[in-house]
Amino acid sequence: TLYAMRDAVVFFYGPSQARAEHVPAGKLVRLGGLVQPGSVAKGPNGEVRFGITDNAQTVPIRYQGQLPDLFREGQGVVAQGAFDDVGVFQAREILAKHDEKYMPKEVVDALKKAGQWREGAPAPKATGA
Numbered sequence: 029t030l031y032a033m034r035d036a037v038v039f040f041y042g043p044s045q046a047r048a049e050h051v052p053a054g055k056l057v058r059l060g061g062l063v064q065p066g067s068v069a070k071g072p073n074g075e076v077r078f079g080i081t082d083n084a085q086t087v088p089i090r091y092q093g094q095l096p097d098l099f100r101e102g103q104g105v106v107a108q109g110a111f112d113d114v115g116v117f118q119a120r121e122i123l124a125k126h127d128e129k130y131m132p133k134e135v136v137d138a139l140k141k142a143g144q145w146r147e148g149a150p151a152p153k154a155t156g157a
Contacts (some may be wrong), residue, residue, distance in 0.1 A: 030146050032112060033120055033150045039057050040057070040058040040059075040060060040106075041057070041059055041060075042059075042060060042061055042081055042082045042137075042141060043059070043061050043081055043082045043084070043085040043086055043087045043119055044057060044082050044084045044085040044141075045083050045141065046085075046087060046111075047087070047155055051082070051111055052111070053110065053111050053112055054110050054111070055111070056108070056109070056110050057086060057108070057109075057111075057118055058103065058106050058107065058109065059089075059106070059107050059108075059109075059119075060080070060104065060106040060107070060153055061080040061081050061082045061087075061104070061105070062078070062080065062081050062082070062083070062102055062103065062105075063078055063080065063081075063099065063100065063101050063102060063103055063105055064078065064079035064080065064081040064086050064101070065101040065102050066101065067079035067086075067101070068101055071099050073090050073136055074092055074093055074094070075090065075091070076090075076091045076092075076095060077089065077090050077091075078088075078091075078101075080105065080107060080117070083096075087115075088115070088116045088117065089116070089117045090116055090117070090118055090119065091107070091109075091118075091119040091120050091122055093122075095122055095124075096123070096124040097121060097124075098124045099122060099124050100119070103124060104124075105122060105124050106122075106123040107119040107121070107122050107123070108121040108123070108150055109121070
């Protein structure tokens with residue numbers, strides 16, 4: 029059963045971790061962090077480009093489709109998709125939490141692991157994913 033399910037597992041990475049581990053192109057993963065302020069650019073036919081950052085590394089994202097209503101710069105998001113051959117993350121799905129004062133637990137964990145989380149600072153509260 030575990031062997032059969034190996035392709036169904038989707039790993040989660042923060043930007044620094046994804047860069048350090050050299051996630052291979054085409055591998056389906058989840059990438060989470062904060063939407064980098066000033067990076068959101070909307071193009072024709074619903075294409076959106078932006079960066080996901082953990083304040084140490086930033087990964088460029090390309091997404092085709094409708095963004096969640098609460099998607100905005102500086103907010104925690106999780107994108108599911110794969111890196112292309114030049115290192116741009118081609119997102120198939122963008123997830124945002126139900127309230128802007130919360131962010132996905134995975135994003136908080138990735139920020140902590142990257143050393144970019146400041147305990148006690150006025151930061152969003154983590155919730156379970």
